[in-house]
Amino acid sequence: MAGKYDHKEIEGKWQKIWQETGLYKTSDDPSKEKTYVLDMFPYPSGEGLHVGHPKGYIATDIYSRHMRMRGHNVLHPMGWDAFGLPAENYALKNKVHPRVAVERNIATFKEQLAHIGFDYDWNREINTTDPEYYKWTQWIFLQLYKKGLAYQSHEPINWCPSCMTGLANEDLDGAVCERCGTTVEKKSLPQWVLKITAYADRMLEDLDALQWPEHIKEAQRNWIGRSEGSEIEFAIAGHQEKIKVFTTRADTLFGATYMVLAPEHPLIFGLEKNIENQDEVAAYINQASQKTEIERSAEGREKTGVELKGIKAINPANQEEIPVYVADYVLWGYGTGAIMAVPAHDERDFVFANDEKRNIEIREVIKPGEPLNDEFYKRIGIDKRCYIGPGILINSGEFDGLATEEAKKKITEFVGGKLVTNYKLKDWVFSRQRYWGEPIPIIHCEKDGAVAVPEDQLPVLLPEVESYQPSGTGESPLANIAEWVNTTCPACGGPAKRETNTMPQWAGSSWYYLRFMDPHNNAALVDPAKEKYWAPVDVYVGGDHAVRHLIYARFWHKFLYDIGTVSTIEPFARLEFLGFILAEDGRKMSKRYGNVINPDDVVAEYGADAFRIYEMFMGPFENTIAWNTKNLVGSRRFVERIWKLADSVQETDVEALETELHKTIAKVGEDIESFKFNTAVSSMMIFLNAAEAAKAIGKVQWATLLRLLAPFAPHISEELWATAGNSGSVHTASWPVADQNKLVATSATIAVQVNGKVRGTVHLAVNASEEEALSAGRAVAGKWLEGKEEKKALYVPGRIINFVVS
């Protein structure tokens, strides 16, 4: 007779034993098959974990325990992504050094995680703010620099006036800072930029082979934004300069009746003397620069612009002179910052040109390849004079009659243009004017310019400062430490200054998964043999970060592949998307709303095992679902009923449970593999219901059930495994194998239908003949067949009987 189920005692006891015996220590045994399961490592915030954080960790824990039981050598590590603005802001607010705050927060996180009973190998813990770690982050930067993929730029960048730092495009949410919601400004600052665009094509192409959720792949495709088109030059009448445009519709060139330059286009200044309405143009440009990105791109906004009077461009297709405008609907940051405008076949150009005072010709050059009836116009849904689809060329000289696709190539060739590919993806602005990040390992020499810090001098340690308050001037707080900034040039020995900007938060997380393979290596980022064994990450679990982290990590990984550091072209073979847990009120869990649920409290009251089961049973893993303490009771009851079932264990197996047990074995195994934890749990519940109904379970069946339960509820299954007299840990026992012969029941209840409507059921042996089945079916459905002509009778063994009558 088992005693009362005391989760505190049981869970505390086993957590201690597992730690003492090193049950989860990972070895680099190359003779065993490996599985590398990884969570997106957390940022250790001052608020600690809420119940949403562990959801993904529980999933990887179950997966890793299951693979270990299947005999794999499992790498399931945990670490801390601790650089970046949140840590620094927290530290500023609470008047402690970020390092101290981070250490304290990590201790809290670890304590919280420990209570949930994860199988992490803590010997492999990493922390991105540890100099032994960021030495290698800096090392990667140097390799990028050496290959010309890290360069200095003076282009204006996005600047967050609240965070007082420059930002990358990926750090923006539309036109506001993703972190604080402040509208960003443009600011000219010298900075380091990483040439992520050099990898755009490979990042796009290699997506296809990844086992990732479609929406994440799609988000990456959108972000990279490849578009194939042509670059075509337009001469300016009476000038040497030319206007270069990017277009995806070179086939419409004969319909280009004006051009537009972005307000930032430098050519406007170059032509200044020849612009007759200089004042008007200058005023427009000034006005445009005052607008925020949001204002500029507001949907349905009237298109404004000013003609550059005295300037005419020459359409290279037909040598016609056409007007040139400056208008802010053309963006300086995309393509060449200038467009050829074809009002008949581009909605935006149409809206701009379809204004009487501008008096711009709308010239049709594409005829749709289908009948021009009302239905067609309804479908294209815009003004009949603007058709944006493909078609057949008209009014295009010798190209008349060609189809769009062919004409694009031929016309580009005809006017001496070239086919090019454009991307929305921008190079990664990599400098941050803040304290809490990896120093960029560069020295600026008066004579030699930017010089890489020699690798043997890494890491460049982040110095102590008096104030890590950002200056807001565009200089990082490091610039105030003269004794650190002033140094000698490694190349010439002359006076030089250190780079004072730091790396963005996303640097350390762009390669951390590699360090877990070999966390204590001082001579290399990762030992090649270990990398070859463990790479790639087999299953990567996390939410959000569809673009940023995943695109940065893929970029760095591909670069590391090119320089021979890693052996795979992609870092994460499979990605499982984590649906968040909302608060009970349906809102995001946040201190601000006072709706945070701390896992410590849940574990204390219901136990880690019930907590783990509940988070997995809530619903599909990828769904966002609100926390519900009432529902949690069900998982607690399940755990308690398992505990009580121990009293019903008998020597001999219960024959009636065999089919159900083997179904459960198959189901739980498949469901863990495919991250369908909710149905894995429900299948164990179904089996438990059956065992309770039978009022008995054989000891072999019991041991099997405990092994199935072990990944989900590691403590209670370990306890019951031990009390049942099994040797060793249940977590190193072998995973049960479903017996195919037992999976199929010998008989089944199947439905009898008449004309597809269920009219009854029959219990039939699975191997019953068709005659037997149909006659049994007729007996049940007799009433419905009476007086009707039976046209057809179907029997699908084990599934259905259906009579078709008239």
Next chain:
RNA sequence: GCCGGGGUGAUGGAAUGGUAGACAUAGGGGACUUAAAAUCCCCAGAGCUAAUAUCUCGUGUGGGUUCGAGUCCCACCCCCGGCACCA
């Protein structure tokens, strides 16, 4: 606007084209208890019924394919997510 994913009881959700609503929560009834909690047993999509049986309807809407559709096809509506004046 383009792209991706969805719409199933009161709720979270199940369902290789084969008895829709498994499993769980909340709910109703009963047992135990002085009582309550806990536990155990039973009921439970909607309609019609005093109730049972029977029947009818039922997976966003309308069509279609099929012996049979939540599942496949077509059109539409709505929700969530990504991108968006990207030429």
